[in-house]
Amino acid sequence: IHALWARWIFLNRPKFVGSAFEGTKDFIREYWRMIHYAAGHRALSWLLYHRLAERQLTSKQIVELIGYYEEKTGMKDW
Numbered sequence: 001i002h003a004l005w006a007r008w009i010f011l012n013r014p015k016f017v018g019s020a021f022e023g024t025k026d027f028i029r030e031y032w033r034m035i036h037y038a039a040g041h042r043a044l045s046w047l048l049y050h051r052l053a054e055r056q057l058t059s060k061q062i063v064e065l066i067g068y069y070e071e072k073t074g075m076k077d078w
């Protein structure tokens with residue numbers, strides 16, 4: 001997930017600087033399949049909690065982003 005994030009942030013830094021929440025949501029929207037197949041839910045959660053530690057996201061935003069990822073992957077049907 002670090003490689004995906006590094007690639008995305010390199011190409012889309014202005015989006016993330018403008019709004020960390022919307023930028024992170026765009027990252028998930030673009031790479032959700034690759035996150036799901038290669039890294040998984042735990043790795044995404046770790047990345048989001050790291051953003052919380054850096055005060056770029058709030059815990060409420062993290063819950064929303066994880067819910068968004070779970071919706072994209074269809075986790076409710078598992």
